[in-house]
Amino acid sequence: MFDSMIDALWILLDPFRLAMLFAGVTIGIVVGILPGLGGLMGMALVLPFLFGMDPYAGIALLIGIAAAVPSADTFPSVLMGIPGSSGSQATVMDGYPMARKGEAARALGAAFAASMIGGLLGALALTAIVPFARPLILAFGSPELFMLTLLGLSMVGVLSGNRPIKGILAALMGLALGTIGGAPVAAEYRFAGDFLYLYDGLSLVIVALGLFALPEIVDLLARGGSIAEKGSGLGSGWMQGVRDTVRHKWLVLRHSVIGVIIGFIPGMGSSIIDWVNYGIVVQTSKDKSQFGKGDVRGVIAPESANNAKEGGVLMPTLLFGVPGSSAMALFLGAMMIFGIEPGPQLLSRHLDMVFVIIWSLALANIFGTLFCLLLSKPIAKLTFVPFHFLAPFIIVIVVLGAWQETRHWADLAFLLTFGLLGWLMKRIGMPRPPLLIGFILSGLAERYLWMSYNLYDWEWLYRPGVLIIAAISIVLLLAGARIKRSAQQAPHTEVAR
Amino acid sequence: MIRRFGRSLAKHLQTPFIVITLVLMTYVLWRSQDFVMGAGLFPQVVAAAGIFMAVLELGRQWRGRGAREQDDLSDLGNEDDSPAFYLRGLSFFAWLALFMALMLLIGPVPAAGLFCLLLLMVQFATPAKTAVPVALSLMLLVYFLGWALRLRWPDPILF
Numbered sequence: 046m047f048d049s050m051i052d053a054l055w056i057l058l059d060p061f062r063l064a065m066l067f068a069g070v071t072i073g074i075v076v077g078i079l080p081g082l083g084g085l086m087g088m089a090l091v092l093p094f095l096f097g098m099d100p101y102a103g104i105a106l107l108i109g110i111a112a113a114v115p116s117a118d119t120f121p122s123v124l125m126g127i128p129g130s131s132g133s134q135a136t137v138m139d140g141y142p143m144a145r146k147g148e149a150a151r152a153l154g155a156a157f158a159a160s161m162i163g164g165l166l167g168a169l170a171l172t173a174i175v176p177f178a179r180p181l182i183l184a185f186g187s188p189e190l191f192m193l194t195l196l197g198l199s200m201v202g203v204l205s206g207n208r209p210i211k212g213i214l215a216a217l218m219g220l221a222l223g224t225i226g227g228a229p230v231a232a233e234y235r236f237a238g239d240f241l242y243l244y245d246g247l248s249l250v251i252v253a254l255g256l257f258a259l260p261e262i263v264d265l266l267a268r269g270g271s272i273a274e275k276g277s278g279l280g281s282g283w284m285q286g287v288r289d290t291v292r293h294k295w296l297v298l299r300h301s302v303i304g305v306i307i308g309f310i311p312g313m314g315s316s317i318i319d320w321v322n323y324g325i326v327v328q329t330s331k332d333k334s335q336f337g338k339g340d341v342r343g344v345i346a347p348e349s350a351n352n353a354k355e356g357g358v359l360m361p362t363l364l365f366g367v368p369g370s371s372a373m374a375l376f377l378g379a380m381m382i383f384g385i386e387p388g389p390q391l392l393s394r395h396l397d398m399v400f401v402i403i404w405s406l407a408l409a410n411i412f413g414t415l416f417c418l419l420l421s422k423p424i425a426k427l428t429f430v431p432f433h434f435l436a437p438f439i440i441v442i443v444v445l446g447a448w449q450e451t452r453h454w455a456d457l458a459f460l461l462t463f464g465l466l467g468w469l470m471k472r473i474g475m476p477r478p479p480l481l482i483g484f485i486l487s488g489l490a491e492r493y494l495w496m497s498y499n500l501y502d503w504e505w506l507y508r509p510g511v512l513i514i515a516a517i518s519i520v521l522l523l524a525g526a527r528i529k530r531s532a533q534q535a536p537h538t539e540v541a542r
Numbered sequence: 543m544i545r546r547f548g549r550s551l552a553k554h555l556q557t558p559f560i561v562i563t564l565v566l567m568t569y570v571l572w573r574s575q576d577f578v579m580g581a582g583l584f585p586q587v588v589a590a591a592g593i594f595m596a597v598l599e600l601g602r603q604w605r606g607r608g609a610r611e612q613d614d615l616s617d618l619g620n621e622d623d624s625p626a627f628y629l630r631g632l633s634f635f636a637w638l639a640l641f642m643a644l645m646l647l648i649g650p651v652p653a654a655g656l657f658c659l660l661l662l663m664v665q666f667a668t669p670a671k672t673a674v675p676v677a678l679s680l681m682l683l684v685y686f687l688g689w690a691l692r693l694r695w696p697d698p699i700l701f
Contacts, residue, residue, distance in 0.1 A: 210598055214563065224584060231577070231578050267630035437677075441650075448650075473559055475559065487584075487588075
């Protein structure tokens with residue numbers, strides 16, 4: 046196996062293949078910076094160029110895109126409060142308040158350093174899992190997968206702060222919105238009427254951009270001035286961010302491992318991973334007073350997990366031919382173009398390709414992070430530009446990004462509707478993240494619940510995996526209640542901004 | 543006094559919001575009775591839980607009437623509460639709608655330029671010598687993105 050690893054490195058060090066890896070990283074950074082566009086879009090863009098290309102170069106190109114997007118999507122999350130992609134929604138929670146306090150470069154430095162370490166740990170985990178993967182994948186049945194969706198929903202307790210009832214109600218609104226369209230387990234279209242657009246359900250990109258991007262843009266325009274509320278320069282904040290990451294090395298390690306584990310489960314998706322990790326870091330921290338107001342740990346945890354998960358999602362994709370995410374479904378298609386059939390036989394027939402993928406992932410994370418670190422200082426200066434000069438650019442990109450979803454006028458109408466809903470929720474103190482979590486988990490929860498019931502009746506409730514995940518969920522909920530109590534008892538400490 | 547009115551507005555908006563949620567959840571529960579078992583079970587459970595939580599929240603609001611709510615860690619920032627701020631916010635939603643309409647009418651590249659010019663010059667009283675280069679760079683960016691990423695734009699309705 047070690048020989049194959051070394052051979053694979055030499056294969057990848059071919060100048061053309063390295064150039065393709067660089068090209069992939071560059072495309073990934075551009076796509077990641079633009080809100081609404083993600084790894085799937087980037088991969089779809091290069092797919093037509095793969096025909097006839099050297100397979101190693103083509104795979105390096107795709108892995109370069111997949112690895113760079115989770116690093117680059119931090120820019121809009123931190124600088125504008127707009128999730129660059131579905132995997133960077135939780136980064137907004139503390140990254141954006143840091144930017145508003147004039148600490149954008151520090152937040153970006155911490156995020157990129159955490160992303161690189163997380164990405165490398167993900168590649169390492171993928172290497173380590175290769176011999177033992179099969180029994181692990183087979184241990185997760187639909188009951189365990191359903192419990193994992195409940196684990197994601199239990200994050201609502203944390204993300205609702207001291208408003209748990211409103212938070213749970215928002216999550217239920219999200220779950221209800223997620224039921225619009227075709228039912229996952231029956232041939233029935235729900236709440237769609239005769240409107241064809243709704244037959245596929247509402248788009249996550251539209252809902253996320255509407256709930257989080259538009260309200261921030263509108264509030265910043267209405268408030269006037271620049272994004273950063275204080276500070277006249279960036280200084281060497283980005284190095285401080287790197288030091289923050291090094292100081293919280295155990296946090297990075299822990300959340301990278303969590304990112305790999307959740308990424309390993311097919312269909313869980315990057316949008317869940319960052320929220321789960323954000324919830325865990327809030328709950329397990331002794332001093333919670335700064336979360337949501339600009340705590341660097343709230344940036345480090347989701348970002349390390351976000352990049353580490355790429356190693357996780359590649360595991361079921363490569364080893365069982367089960368795409369770990371929508372982008373990985375496209376990656377599977379690309380492998381088929383090259384005549385490589387993913388699955389257990391990949392290890393015996395194309396072990397060199399498996400290690401080329403792992404090396405590409407590791408190198409792309411390093412290149413991507415270095416690019417982003419170099420860019421962070423000039424791009425962070427944008428937070429001091431009067432916002433009305435930036436707003437037209439952001440509005441146009443957000444609207445055009447939303448249009449790319451299905452290219453239907455209803456994309457725009459729903460974007461505006463969810464923008465108004467998010468803005469109103471912000472005004473009345475109704476937490477928005479639980480609505481998004483509910484929406485994301487709705488389809489999964491319904492599908493896994495129905496499958497569990499059909500396969501095992503209610504016997505599935507006694508499976509060991511189910512009981513373990515249920516215990517973790519209860520601990521998370523109780524911890525959420527404890528946060529609420531301590532927030533009510535302790536005098537409210539507002540940080541001077 | 544104006545600020546107090548704003549806070550009061552925010553406080554009183556939350557009750558209609560929850561009432562609307564309650565009505566929508568009731569509709570979901572009622573409508574999902576017509577679905578087959580596989581399609582109806584999940585929305586029914588969600589809607590029933592939603593109705594329960596909405597009633598609970600209304601009760602909480604009634605009990606806590608007059609009391610100021612604490613800040614929440616999931617809020618991204620504490621913005622102004624004044625009615626003027628609300629009106630300004632809503633006016634920017636109108637600007638967003640204008641850009642969307644322009645995009646469908648004349649295509650994204652000219653729409654981006656026109657929208658940028660109008661927003662900067664009408665809303666923010668920016669001099670033309672500053673607004674025009676900003677609008678031109680935005681048009682260039684949109685054109686470049688469309689070309690480089692092979693994005694598909696809407697066919698303009700007018701031409």
